[in-house]
Amino acid sequence: MAERIALACEGLTKRFGGFKAVDNVSLTVREGTIHALIGPNGAGKTTCFNLLTKVLQPDAGRIAYFGRDVTRLQQEAVARLGMVRSFQISAVFLGLTALQNVRVALLQRTGLGPKFWRPARAMGHLDGEAARLLGEVGLEADAGTRAAQLPYGRKRALEIAMTLALDPRMLLLDEPMAGLGQEDVARITALIRRVSAHRTVLMVEHNLSVVSELCHTITVLARGSILAEGDYQRVSTDERVITAYMGVEAVQEAA
Numbered sequence: 001m002a003e004r005i006a007l008a009c010e011g012l013t014k015r016f017g018g019f020k021a022v023d024n025v026s027l028t029v030r031e032g033t034i035h036a037l038i039g040p041n042g043a044g045k046t047t048c049f050n051l052l053t054k055v056l057q058p059d060a061g062r063i064a065y066f067g068r069d070v071t072r073l074q075q076e077a078v079a080r081l082g083m084v085r086s087f088q089i090s091a092v093f094l095g096l097t098a099l100q101n102v103r104v105a106l107l108q109r110t111g112l113g114p115k116f117w118r119p120a121r122a123m124g125h126l127d128g129e130a131a132r133l134l135g136e137v138g139l140e141a142d143a144g145t146r147a148a149q150l151p152y153g154r155k156r157a158l159e160i161a162m163t164l165a166l167d168p169r170m171l172l173l174d175e176p177m178a179g180l181g182q183e184d185v186a187r188i189t190a191l192i193r194r195v196s197a198h199r200t201v202l203m204v205e206h207n208l209s210v211v212s213e214l215c216h217t218i219t220v221l222a223r224g225s226i227l228a229e230g231d232y233q234r235v236s237t238d239e240r241v242i243t244a245y246m247g248v249e250a251v252q253e254a255a
């Protein structure tokens with residue numbers, strides 16, 4: 001069977017004033033793979049990710065999701081097509097329990113988001129599904145715990161459960177390991193691998209050992225352009241990639 005392309009962009013460009021933060025980037029994310037966007041600081045990863053996730057509009061280029069042109073669609077519209085950017089920890093309601101937070105995300109999927117201040121009884125039918133999603137991320141025992149009380153790694157897992165509540169076919173994760181300690185990194189790595197079964201994942205990630213362990217394809221950006229692409233073995237031995245990373249380190253050391 002022919003391999004399908006989940007997400008593709010062509011000639012993606014974004015300027016801030018006269019500066020091109022993303023310069024003519026074309027990449028394809030194959031269905032069912034975990035694909036990473038890496039690169040030294042200031043490479044344009046976040047800008048590129050924000051373009052792909054519809055937070056920013058490109059100045060040039062086009063984006064296709066499963067063959068459909070989504071370049072001009074809003075974030076909510078692409079989410080309805082199954083392309084979902086992860087909830088940020090800041091989007092978690094700290095005063096609500098883990099279960100209630102997932103319920104809020106489920107309401108968003110059903111289009112009832114803005115009306116979620118409704119009697120608890122009226123939302124009870126969502127609790128089964130919310131509990132199942134908490135189980136999927138290993139938080140079943142924390143269903144009744146207020147999000148404020150959850151340790152950071154568990155908040156990250158809750159964030160993933162809330163993202164899964166939107167029933168994504170493709171997950172877009174923005175630095176999922178940021179701020180996590182060693183043990184949590186291992187847990188969240190395993191969790192992403194688990195939830196990526198039957199889904200496609202694109203992630204921006206600084207932690208290269210996680211990238212090497214988890215990702216099938218890696219796109220390396222530097223100065224807004226693609227420097228190299230391939231599996232970890234290939235990109236990590238690419239002279240241009242080594243120079244790009246070392247160059248930045250050398251500049252930082254000298255500063």
Ligand SMILES: Nc1ncnc2c1ncn2[C@@H]1O[C@H](COP(=O)(O)OP(=O)(O)OP(=O)(O)O)[C@@H](O)[C@H]1O
Pocket residue numbers: 016021039040041042043044045046047048
């Ligand atoms: N809103 C903006 N206005 C002006 N310049 C911006 C803006 N956003 C990003 N830039 C610039 O674009 C370049 C790429 O930034 P971006 O945040 O995309 O890089 P990055 O690879 O994600 O970096 P980091 O790893 O440090 O997060 C940087 O030089 C940055 O200063």
